[in-house]
């Protein structure tokens with residue numbers, strides 16, 4: 039698909055740029071095919087490289103965990119389809135790494151030799167490499183809106199437990215109209231929106247609401263882990 043705005047960097051809150059692509063699981067129409075689900079669109083620099091191999095094995099091993107949180111995975115590199123197929127076959131048949139073996143990558147891996155998609159999503163960052171995508175991660179919500187963007191350089195493998203934490207935190211913030219503090223994990227206290235009037239600031243400081251206030255603008259409340267997980271995870 040032609041794109042006239044190939045140098046644009048998408049932003050949080052933007053609709054995910056649309057594209058059609060060939061993948062290891064057939065053609066996809068993005069993000070339309072994913073409406074109703076969260077989706078993580080991520081890029082990697084190249085097939086048959088060690089950091090990327092460790093990442094794919096880790097992400098593929100966690101695919102069910104993401105699926106239970108209504109999230110699908112879609113990978114991309116600027117390699118071609120046959121390279122992708124050969125690399126994924128090698129991973130499944132030959133690579134044993136940190137207790138993972140026979141790992142089958144079932145999520146689609148986009149071929150993007152033209153760099154059309156990579157450029158639409160700001161994945162080509164010439165200061166790092168003009169021939170490979172950086173390690174980009176886009177969290178896109180069920181309405182097709184970009185909700186979080188994280189970029190890593192070529193040398194840095196991602197922490198997939200952190201990506202899972204981000205997904206659950208986004209869903210928890212949506213479901214309970216709260217925010218999540220530094221290092222939040224399900225079961226930790228969450229942050230309630232700041233008081234909107236002098237009266238409610240006073241009530242909060244006097245302990246009239248079911249919250250813990252560190253000051254009038256910084257109040258937290260409990261949402262237990264079970265409630266969080268029951269809300270965001272499919273049965």
Ligand code: BEZ
Pocket residue numbers: 083084087088089090091170192193
């Ligand atoms: C890697 O995945 O190992 C890698 C890819 C490109 C540059 C550096 C490392």
